[in-house]
Amino acid sequence: MSSETLRYIICYDILNDKRRAKVAKCLDGFGDRIQFSVFEAVLDHALFEKLIGKLRKLIDQEEDQIRAYTLCLSCAAKVRRLGKLAEGPAVGEETVFIV
Numbered sequence: 001m002s003s004e005t006l007r008y009i010i011c012y013d014i015l016n017d018k019r020r021a022k023v024a025k026c027l028d029g030f031g032d033r034i035q036f037s038v039f040e041a042v043l044d045h046a047l048f049e050k051l052i053g054k055l056r057k058l059i060d061q062e063e064d065q066i067r068a069y070t071l072c073l074s075c076a077a078k079v080r081r082l083g084k085l086a087e088g089p090a091v092g093e094e095t096v097f098i099v
Contacts, residue, residue, distance in 0.1 A: 007071040011038040
């Protein structure tokens, strides 16, 4: 298994306020909030799977939705940021969270 890190965009639609707060807190431990219900994280495969396992336990499978999109290095370099907080770390200069 590769220890390569990838950039993930994780977004959610959680109906219950309490569950939503728990999901946000969990995601905050792995990445950075870039929109109200969108996080960006740079993780290796093991950490990503750990995150998915934690999130799976927090949501109601019938009501809630979480999506995680993987950005390869080439795609991450093409992200265009506009407006508030547009100046984030460049690809390769981001903080990696180890949980």
